[in-house]
Every structure is written in C-alpha cells, then in structure tokens.
Amino acid sequence: MSADIPLGTYLFKRLNQVGIEHIFGVPGDFNLKLLDHVYNVEGLKWVGTCNELNGAYAADGYARESGVPGVIVTTYAVGELSALNGISGANAENVPVIHIVGQSPRFAQDEHVLLHHSPAPHGLRPNDHSDYEKASEPLCCTTEKLWDPKKAPEQIDNLIYKVMQLKEPGTLFVPADMVSLPVSTANLSKKIAPAMPFHPSTDEVAQAILDAFAKAKRPVVLNDLFATRFNMKERTMQILERTGAYGYCTFLGRSSIEETHPQFGGVYNGQVSLKGVSKAIEEDSDFILNIGAHVSDFNSGGMSRTIDDSKLIIVHAFYARVFGKNYDNVFFGHVLDRVLQQLPVKVPAHVDTSKPKVDFPNPELKGKITQLTLPHVISKFLTPGDTLIAETGTFQYGSRCCSLPKDALYFAQYYYSSIGFALPLLSVPPWARLSHPIRTSVSTLLRVTDLP
Amino acid sequence: MSADIPLGTYLFKRLNQVGIEHIFGVPGDFNLKLLDHVYNVEGLKWVGTCNELNGAYAADGYARESGVPGVIVTTYAVGELSALNGISGANAENVPVIHIVGQSPRFAQDEHVLLHHSPAPHGLRPNDHSDYEKASEPLCCTTEKLWDPKKAPEQIDNLIYKVMQLKEPGTLFVPADMVSLPVSTANLSKKIAPAMPFHPSTDEVAQAILDAFAKAKRPVVLNDLFATRFNMKERTMQILERTGAYGYCTFLGRSSIEETHPQFGGVYNGQVSLKGVSKAIEEDSDFILNIGAHVSDFNSGGMSRTIDDSKLIIVHAFYARVFGKNYDNVFFGHVLDRVLQQLPVKVPAHVDTSKPKVDFPNPELKGKITQLTLPHVISKFLTPGDTLIAETGTFQYGSRCCSLPKDALYFAQYYYSSIGFALPLLSVPPWARLSHPIRTSVSTLLRVTDLP
Known part of the structure; x- marks a missing residue:
C-alpha cells in the first residue's frame, strides 16, 4: 500500500507528470492553501498574472506554445468568472486548458453560508454555492468537483486525460478544505497517456x-x-x-x-x-x-x-x-x-512538381513602416524557433506575408477573436519553450497598435 | 394603430423612460448597429468603458448611485463573458443591472455558421450559438432572447420590470439582425412601474x-x-x-x-x-x-x-x-x-432616549496618513450629497469611522467582494447624479492602495 499525500500535492504532481512546468493564475481567499502545494512539486513554477482573464489567455498561450495543457488557478466566483472569456476562447479553438477553481469549503456549501463571493439567497430560500459552476459548464469539455478524497485522484486523472485527449478546456472545482486531505498515491505510478480510440474505418x-x-x-x-x-x-x-x-x-x-x-x-x-x-x-x-x-x-x-x-x-x-x-x-x-x-517513398513520375506561381509582395522597406511593409519588417527580426503571436486585428491578415523561419510557431485567435488575447501571452513563450533546442533568443518583440 | 419604430430605438426609449440616462459598454461586431440607436433617444448618453468587466462594474455603480438600473451593452461571447463577474456581483448584492448582449444574427444561429466568436463544432456535430447564454443564466434573475419582432416589445418590458422589481440583473440577448426591424410603439404609452405584490400577512x-x-x-x-x-x-x-x-x-x-x-x-x-x-x-x-x-x-x-x-x-x-x-x-x-x-407621531414617554455611549476614535491628524487616520482624513473632504466608494480591502472596515455628510452615499462590495470593483466606478457618480439637488461638487477623490 502506498503512502498518502495531500490532495493539493497530488494534483500538482499529476500536472507536472504530463509535462506542465508553469501554473498561471491569481491568488484569492479560496485557493491560497492550494497554491502552497505548487511549491511541493519540484520543476513546477507559479506565474502570477495581473488578473484572471489575462491568466486564462496566458494558460491558453502556454498550451499552444508547449503542446501540454495550460493551467490557470482562480478563486471562487470573482476569479473563476473573470477567467471565463479566456476559457471560452480555448474551448472555441480547441486548446487544452485546465481551469482549477478554489471553491468555498464543503461545510459552507452544505450549510449555504453567506460567505463572501457566494451567491445571494432568495428571501427565505438559501443560496446555492454551486451556481457558478453552471457558468463554466457550457464552456469546457468536462468538469470535476472534488468532494470525496477517495474519489479525487481518479477525478483529477480523468480530467487531465480528457483535456489532453480532446484538446479542450476542463474545469476542476476544489473546495478549500479538501486541499490538505490525504489521498492515495497509487495512481502516480500510472502514466496519463491520452489516446483517441482507433476506429475500424x-x-x-x-x-x-x-x-x-x-x-x-x-x-x-x-x-x-x-x-x-x-x-x-x-x-x-x-x-x-x-x-x-x-x-x-x-x-x-x-x-x-x-x-x-x-x-x-x-x-x-x-x-x-x-x-x-x-x-x-x-x-x-x-x-x-x-x-x-x-x-x-x-x-x-x-x-x-x-x-x-x-x-x-x-x-x-x-x-x-x-x-x-x-x-x-x-x-x-x-x-x-x-x-x-x-505510401511509396519516391514521388510518382507523373506528378507535376513545378512551383505554383504566387504573387508574394516584396515592398521596399525604406521610410515609414506601414500596414503593407510591417509583416516584411517583422520577418527580418524572426529567428529559428521563434514564436510570433498576433493580436486580433488587422495585422492578423497581413501576417500571411510574414516568412516564418524554421520551426517557428505562429498563432492568433482567428476564430474566437477576443481582442486583448495577445498581450498577456508575451510573457509566456520564454517560459514555455526555454529549453527549445533550436531557439536562439528569448527576447520579446511587441506590436499591439494598428498602423495606417 | 401606432407607427412602428426600429427595435433598437424601442429598447433605448424604454430604458430612458424608467430614468436611465447613461448606457455603458464596449462596442463589438455584433452590437455596433444596436449602439447606433442610443443616439436616436434624446437624453441618453453612451459611456464607453475600457473593457467589459469595468463596464459591468460601472453599470452596477450607476444603479447603486441613481436607483435606476445600470445598463451595459456587450458583444457576443468575447464581450458578454468578460462582463460576467460584474453581473454576478450585481446578482449577489441585488443590484438592478441590465446586460444587453448583441448576438450573432438569427440566420447564423439557425445554420450553425462558424462565425468568429461562436463556439466550436464537435467534429461532425454543428456548433450551438446559444451555448454562451447558459453561462449568464445562473447569474441573473431573468433572461430574454429577442427573436420575433412581434414579441420583442413585451419581452423588453418584462425584463425591465423584473430587474427593477427584484433589484437583480437581467440579460437581454439581441441578435444583430433584429436591431433595425420595425416593432410596435403601442406599449410606449404604458408606464413600466414595477411593484411588489401585496401580501395578506x-x-x-x-x-x-x-x-x-x-x-x-x-x-x-x-x-x-x-x-x-x-x-x-x-x-x-x-x-x-x-x-x-x-x-x-x-x-x-x-x-x-x-x-x-x-x-x-x-x-x-x-x-x-x-x-x-x-x-x-x-x-x-x-x-x-x-x-x-x-x-x-x-x-x-x-x-x-x-x-x-x-x-x-x-x-x-x-x-x-x-x-x-x-x-x-x-x-x-x-x-x-x-x-x-x-404609528403615533410623538415618542412615547417611557422610551429612554439617552444617547448610547460609543467610543468613536478621534486620532490626531498630524503627520503621515495611516490606516488609523485615513477614514478621518477622508471625512474632511466629503461634502453633502457626495458618494464615497471603497475598494474591496482594508479600508472598507476603517470606513466605519468615516462621518458621512448629509445625503451622502457610501458603498462597497462587502458581500461579493470582487477586488477591482471600485476603480471603474469613479467615473460614474458625476454622471449618475449630476443633477442631484444637494451635490456641491463633482470632483473625484481616488484612493486605491492600502496603507501601512
């Protein structure tokens, strides 16, 4: 029989095991104890963000950048709801993000206590602390609420599995009093290795x-x-x-x-x-x-x-x-x-391999930078392994003229299109791919405003 | 038979009729046409906010300040979800706020078009544009989705009535293509006068x-x-x-x-x-x-x-x-x-009207301002009819030592306690009570940081 460890430590160990090295978020009354456990896991770092929406964007960017889920930790109500637009963006664009919400303690939920952040009672009818969960549910592929320490490890594992398998966000609700409870470490030796089922067709x-x-x-x-x-x-x-x-x-x-x-x-x-x-x-x-x-x-x-x-x-x-x-x-x-x-290794002889003609603009890059020249100017700064992130706006479309160097990443929210997405991500790439073999620099080049 | 007017104009006329003079929010692709109608209603002003969360806070503050509902207009998904924490705060503290969401047009919803901002499809299963509505539902007392111009005036009136009656937020979903459709003006002559039912007890x-x-x-x-x-x-x-x-x-x-x-x-x-x-x-x-x-x-x-x-x-x-x-x-x-x-007009003779003894601190106000002296210092600036707003934090509790002048308003989120609530409200009071008979100034005194 394996020894028990605190639930909070189990959670962060599991996240680290699948390759996650950074946890984003904002501290709050109902996640403070949980956050202490980040420091119990070697190789895991806390990245505080200035608000929860930015934290959700950052977790999204971390996932796009690293390939493993981005994690954001928020506090009950005020934090979790502030993050929802970022979670929704990850959901719309199939980005694996794990949203961990530190909730009010179980006794307060059971007894409908009018704890700060909790919903209003309706006259003589008590409040329902789980109201806020309903706001997250339509915006992610799965939610788990930890309540019984015996079941918690399995729930945590299932959530991580599903988020990684489907590349969609999942939300984990952790009542504040659960964090220090001992849970079994039995699962820690079983690898979480998500796979899609093989279909006979x-x-x-x-x-x-x-x-x-x-x-x-x-x-x-x-x-x-x-x-x-x-x-x-x-x-x-x-x-x-x-x-x-x-x-x-x-x-x-x-x-x-x-x-x-x-x-x-x-x-x-x-x-x-x-x-x-x-x-x-x-x-x-x-x-x-x-x-x-x-x-x-x-x-x-x-x-x-x-x-x-x-x-x-x-x-x-x-x-x-x-x-x-x-x-x-x-x-x-x-x-x-x-x-x-x-597939044969050799290209069949009948294939026409002549290069299709494309009018790739080649403007002169003298004088003022304009919307027309900007993508070409940006391209000159890019080095192998770089990440280029475009804000929702005009530059997204000009970026088709950015020549990406070898192994570069480029992303922007072309579908969900939440303005404000890019800025909080600027702090992510240096962390998420610090050890990238081809990366030659970790400097950040920022461009947010629109040009004439 | 009364002439028809565009739905957007009807909506803002109705809001103005109940005393609303300012509309907060952030423009976006799916509310742009709606916002044009703000200018069709004399006496109504648009107040753009820097983001939707601040807009929701501002609408909340406007309602606390003015007594009539605060209104925030957001755009589909990216805007509406960013506002949710502010709406939730209004819900928790029973503040009448009307959240108007400019949605994707009806044909796009019907045909599950992958329009920017809309939810992801799930493989071969189409997306559902109404997913986001489910996130608002647990956070307000009522929602209405306009779809049929014949029913829209009644729905708008019902929502305004309920929000004013219960002092809780309500959310109105307005597909972008509905805004210009003609609706009946018949209801405009009927006053919206919310009342609570009289109970026999x-x-x-x-x-x-x-x-x-x-x-x-x-x-x-x-x-x-x-x-x-x-x-x-x-x-x-x-x-x-x-x-x-x-x-x-x-x-x-x-x-x-x-x-x-x-x-x-x-x-x-x-x-x-x-x-x-x-x-x-x-x-x-x-x-x-x-x-x-x-x-x-x-x-x-x-x-x-x-x-x-x-x-x-x-x-x-x-x-x-x-x-x-x-x-x-x-x-x-x-x-x-x-x-x-x-109730008799005269105080009964047996009532002990002697003043209860309270130890009201009276610190010397020389030297550095401290947590102890701050409420007393603030009190010296306050003039009749002023509004004092405290941010979620230490000062809230010190504020019991603020002596409020005649007819002053004071508020803070003592229950929902969302940090960040106060700052966006600083722009509200001068607008919301500009015409207040007792107000002597409209200057704003800001204090956000904590002191030692």
Whole structure:
C-alpha cells in the first residue's frame, strides 16, 4: 500500500507528470492553501498574472506554445468568472486548458453560508454555492468537483486525460478544505497517456488517400487548426516529401507545416489569399488532402473557400470526409500513420512538381513602416524557433506575408477573436519553450497598435 | 394603430423612460448597429468603458448611485463573458443591472455558421450559438432572447420590470439582425412601474412592529443591504423620529439612514463594531427592527452578530421574520407604510432616549496618513450629497469611522467582494447624479492602495 499525500500535492504532481512546468493564475481567499502545494512539486513554477482573464489567455498561450495543457488557478466566483472569456476562447479553438477553481469549503456549501463571493439567497430560500459552476459548464469539455478524497485522484486523472485527449478546456472545482486531505498515491505510478480510440474505418479512409495520391498529378495538402493542435507537422512533412504535393495552410493551420520547406506554397484564405494561392488549390489541383479543417469566417476569407467535394478528402481529429462521404470518430493521427506505412517513398513520375506561381509582395522597406511593409519588417527580426503571436486585428491578415523561419510557431485567435488575447501571452513563450533546442533568443518583440 | 419604430430605438426609449440616462459598454461586431440607436433617444448618453468587466462594474455603480438600473451593452461571447463577474456581483448584492448582449444574427444561429466568436463544432456535430447564454443564466434573475419582432416589445418590458422589481440583473440577448426591424410603439404609452405584490400577512407583521414599539424602552432600528437597495431611507427616518429609537446600519446598510441625524448610532458589524455599538444593539436594546437583513460574513463581523430572536423583527424585500416566525413574500415597503399610517407621531414617554455611549476614535491628524487616520482624513473632504466608494480591502472596515455628510452615499462590495470593483466606478457618480439637488461638487477623490 502506498503512502498518502495531500490532495493539493497530488494534483500538482499529476500536472507536472504530463509535462506542465508553469501554473498561471491569481491568488484569492479560496485557493491560497492550494497554491502552497505548487511549491511541493519540484520543476513546477507559479506565474502570477495581473488578473484572471489575462491568466486564462496566458494558460491558453502556454498550451499552444508547449503542446501540454495550460493551467490557470482562480478563486471562487470573482476569479473563476473573470477567467471565463479566456476559457471560452480555448474551448472555441480547441486548446487544452485546465481551469482549477478554489471553491468555498464543503461545510459552507452544505450549510449555504453567506460567505463572501457566494451567491445571494432568495428571501427565505438559501443560496446555492454551486451556481457558478453552471457558468463554466457550457464552456469546457468536462468538469470535476472534488468532494470525496477517495474519489479525487481518479477525478483529477480523468480530467487531465480528457483535456489532453480532446484538446479542450476542463474545469476542476476544489473546495478549500479538501486541499490538505490525504489521498492515495497509487495512481502516480500510472502514466496519463491520452489516446483517441482507433476506429475500424481508419483503413478505408487511409486507402482512399493512398489511391488519390497514386493518381493525382497536382496533389495539394492543406493544413488547418486541428493539424496544428494535434501536432500533425511531422506526418505532414513526410507526406509532402513522398507525394510531391505542395503544402498550404490556413491562418489557423500555421505552425503545422514547415514554411521554410521548398514545397510550402503559402497561406490560404479563400478568395482573400495572395494571388495564385487560391488558384493553385481550388483550380489547378486535382486532389486536396485537407488536414484538420476548420472553415470559419476569418479563416476562410469570409467563407469564400471554394473546394469541390469531388477532389477533397478531409481528415480531422474527430471525423473524416472522403469525397463527400462522412466518417464519424475517425482520428487523423491513425489515418496518416496508416497512409505513411504504405505510401511509396519516391514521388510518382507523373506528378507535376513545378512551383505554383504566387504573387508574394516584396515592398521596399525604406521610410515609414506601414500596414503593407510591417509583416516584411517583422520577418527580418524572426529567428529559428521563434514564436510570433498576433493580436486580433488587422495585422492578423497581413501576417500571411510574414516568412516564418524554421520551426517557428505562429498563432492568433482567428476564430474566437477576443481582442486583448495577445498581450498577456508575451510573457509566456520564454517560459514555455526555454529549453527549445533550436531557439536562439528569448527576447520579446511587441506590436499591439494598428498602423495606417 | 401606432407607427412602428426600429427595435433598437424601442429598447433605448424604454430604458430612458424608467430614468436611465447613461448606457455603458464596449462596442463589438455584433452590437455596433444596436449602439447606433442610443443616439436616436434624446437624453441618453453612451459611456464607453475600457473593457467589459469595468463596464459591468460601472453599470452596477450607476444603479447603486441613481436607483435606476445600470445598463451595459456587450458583444457576443468575447464581450458578454468578460462582463460576467460584474453581473454576478450585481446578482449577489441585488443590484438592478441590465446586460444587453448583441448576438450573432438569427440566420447564423439557425445554420450553425462558424462565425468568429461562436463556439466550436464537435467534429461532425454543428456548433450551438446559444451555448454562451447558459453561462449568464445562473447569474441573473431573468433572461430574454429577442427573436420575433412581434414579441420583442413585451419581452423588453418584462425584463425591465423584473430587474427593477427584484433589484437583480437581467440579460437581454439581441441578435444583430433584429436591431433595425420595425416593432410596435403601442406599449410606449404604458408606464413600466414595477411593484411588489401585496401580501395578506402585511398587516399582521405591521401590527407586531407597532405593538413592539409601543412597549419598548430601548428600541433600535438596524438597517441592512435591502434597506439601501429598496430605498427605505425616508421610512426609516420617520420611524426613528416617531419612536425615539436609535438607528444603526451594517456596512451594506449605509446610505439607507441619515448619518447626520442625532439618532444615528453608528455602524454595526457584530463583535467587530466600535466599542459600544454592539452592546447598544445586542445587550441594551429591548426591541430591534431589522430592515433588510443580510447576515453575510464580512457584513456581520465574521458571523459574530448575536441578536436574540425574542426581541427581533426582520422586515425585508422578500420576507419578514417576527420573533422567530417567518412570513414569506411580505414586502417591507408595504409593512413600513402600514406601520407609519398608525404609528403615533410623538415618542412615547417611557422610551429612554439617552444617547448610547460609543467610543468613536478621534486620532490626531498630524503627520503621515495611516490606516488609523485615513477614514478621518477622508471625512474632511466629503461634502453633502457626495458618494464615497471603497475598494474591496482594508479600508472598507476603517470606513466605519468615516462621518458621512448629509445625503451622502457610501458603498462597497462587502458581500461579493470582487477586488477591482471600485476603480471603474469613479467615473460614474458625476454622471449618475449630476443633477442631484444637494451635490456641491463633482470632483473625484481616488484612493486605491492600502496603507501601512
């Protein structure tokens, strides 16, 4: 039988075990004791943020940057509700964020005490401390409320598993009096290794892709949000090299394709793409493998994406669509692994590998910086392994002219589009990828305002 | 038959009719057209706030200051969710706030379009634009979603009525495409005049109060949150004058009693009151009329209020409690009106009207300002009709030593206690009570930081 440890320590040990090294948040009356346990776990650091909304944004950015869940700790009511817009953004863009809420103690909840932060009673009817939980529920994939120390380890593990598996936020409610209670360490030796279930239609989808590549003369790979989030980059690059396809990405698909590779074709945004990009994809290609599609307005040139189902296979984290036929619950990681097992190493001779012509602007960079020249100016500052984050606004669209160096990350909220998202993230990258092998600097270059 | 006007204009006309002169909020894609209609209503002004949380706080402060609902307009998702903590605070402390959310247009909701700000689809399952509404529902007394222009005027009127009646927030969801649709003006001639239903037990409660005052030698009136919110001040002062009772208030009951009146006894906070106050109430009194009780931790000296049921009558907006016996749904406005109809004008001869001894500190105000001297220093700046707002923190408690001048307002979030509440309110009072007859200045004196 293994020794017990305090629940708070168990929680942070588990988070650290899956690769989390930083905990964001704001202290408050009902999470103070919980936060003490951050310091019981070697390798875990506390990053206080100036308010909870910024903390939620930072946790979101940490997850995008590191690939492991971002964690934010808030206090009951005033903290948790202030974070909700950030959690909702993570939910909309499938970012794994764990929101830990330090709640009022169990006795106060049971006895409906009018503790500060708690809801109003309604005349003679007592208040209900769990009212606030209902506000989080529609904004995340799972919630767990710890109440029984015997069940808590399993609940914590399940929440971490689900958040990592689905790349969606989860909320963990921890009553303040639970934090120091002893819980079993038995689970600590079991690794949390989330995986998507293997679907029997996987081979059918993979075969359709293999057949299409075998015939196609102008194949194209188009990466989108879910390719980024589920890290399909290595698989994507192997497919490009073996098929001769040119690779494109949407705004939300950036970072899922190596833009320094000679087969990178550019950023696709429907009819608002750079001249040549939409032609290469929509008109000139005879097969499109669309990895992780997310056809939302800002990410598809205002819904101007025009790709015929007859030449389109979509693979995705949660489904596939083969020439118009849907396959529910087929995971693209499994599909692409099957494809790569059978895909010939050599590009077929009939493939036209000539570079599609794209009008990539090349403005003179003298004089004042303008909206037109800015992306090119920014590009000059970028070094391998850098992270570029754009605020919701005009620059997001100009950023298609930013040339990303090797292994760079680029992200912005093209779908949820919460203005204010970028600034709190500026403090995240140096922490989240300090040990990145290719990173040469950790300086931060800030640009927030719009230019004429 | 009356002519139609655009729905947006109807909404703002109705708000203006109940006395609202300022609309707070932040523009966003889905409320821009709605905001244009603010300018169609003479006497209505737009007050942009730097973010939605501050906007919600400002609307809350506007309501506390003016007595009419505070209004905040936000945009779909990113705006509405950022405001939730402020709405929740209004809900916890019974402040009438109307949260108007400009939503995605109806066709986009019907067709589950992946419009920016909207929720994620789940694989092949479409998104649901109404997910975010579920986050607001537990945090307000009522929500209305406008969808049919024929029903919209009634829905708007009902929401305003309920918010004003219960002094709780309500949320109005307005799809962006609804704003310009013509609606009937028929209701505009009907006044929205919220009232609480008259309960048949009203007379029984009133009689118990009359009997108790007739016998009591040391009667006390103790005002609390609901006395402030439902404006029981005039009734309270009449009762003090006719009964000879001394009047006290909790922190949340301030502004519901005239503190310059010779029968004002001080601020009661359980065992943490100034020396003499709790003795006068808990020990020396033989009858306590508690108007609008709200026994929450910070408002009762950490639940140290000790008042025996045998000498206590509570009247409240939503119930009464007479020597331990509860009466549901009895409204204190009706009760106190009945009491005043029958209460003798002259103080009974047997009442001991000698002033209870309270140790009110009188520190020397030389040298550095300290936590001890600050309330006294602040008091010197206050002029009649002023509004004093304390941030959640230490000064809240020191403020019991602030002497409020005639007709002053004082408030702070003693129950919900969201740190950050006070600052955004500093811009509110000059607007909300510009025309106040007794106000002599509209300057703002700011104090946010804590002192040693």
